[in-house]
Amino acid sequence: MCGAKAGGPDLEGIDVAKETVIQGSVTRDGEPVNGYVRLLDESGEFTAEVPTSATGQFRFFARPGKWTLRALVPGATVDRQVVASQGGSPTEVAIAV
């Protein structure tokens, strides 16, 4: 894979007006990383988890509010706090590990 694509996956077919999308990519030294991203709610409780794509990207359909994203990759765990809102543009998160 040659280089990570900036931002989360393509939004074609996603109803961004109705969904609260949190998405992004996980990279190491600018290259996509194969691993997992967990979505934790405000109390730290697990809500969902996805594997990253071949281009290091991930996407969640959440609800407005505060969330923690936790990237799990071989040898590293990295947390990012985000605030998501509904409608319009997705919350984009770039996670470097």
Place this chain on the structure above:
Amino acid sequence: MSRADVLVDADWVQAHLDDPKVVVVEVDEDTTAYEKNHIRNAVRIDWKQDLQDPVRRDFVDQAGFEALLSRKGIGNDDTVVLYGGNNNWFASYAYWYFKLYGHSNVRLLDGGRKKWELDSRELVAAVPERAATEYRAKAVDTSIRAYRDDVLAAIGKLNLIDVRSPDEFSGKLLAPAHLPQEQSQRPGHVPSARNIPWAKNANDDGTFKSDDELRELYQAEGVDLSKDTIAYCRIGERSALTWLVLHELLDQPNVKNYDGSWTEYGSLVGVPIELGN
């Protein structure tokens, strides 16, 4: 049952990759994950195409299960080791199927595909060839399956465990947050159900917590395990994992999985629903 009868670790699987009497089976929510790569010599079971009736909502019947396992080259005396993504949600669901149809020698790879990947262990694209067998399943064991009427009868009387995330339990979300949220059923949970998310059973790497930690979890949540228990989620796969914890790891005989789960219950006319925490 005990942990050693239910789980194998990655080192055990690694040591048995070429053992002809051990069949490693990948079962993923993302049914295309296997095509990308998988544990060497693992075969795939597709939870949508292989395990569901093609027309009505139900799982495959006894003859269908026999045909499936025969086609996959799984014999009655083989040790089946299941693993998958999503912290073994769908592998646990398949484990429950194997038990429903009486395959006693079935194990789960602790941590599933995620642990294997985080350990940077080998994954390959080559699909193994296994000679077809003549598998014979037992009659379905309904003692581990709950139906909607069982759930309604259990309200306020027996243990109902909703294993979905807190936001799904309270009605803020209708599906796990990796899926689009637009759904036909009503949000909420079955009255008197306790919300003990499946994730509390597992570590971040997908392996199960220790038996002591698991026992403590259910005691701390006030679950009286001497009563019958029904676990449910959205479509019955996450609750299969909780069923596996209670029935198989903690050896509780009176636990059922409600595979109709919220997609059925939340669509029923006239049944009680609670919102909030």
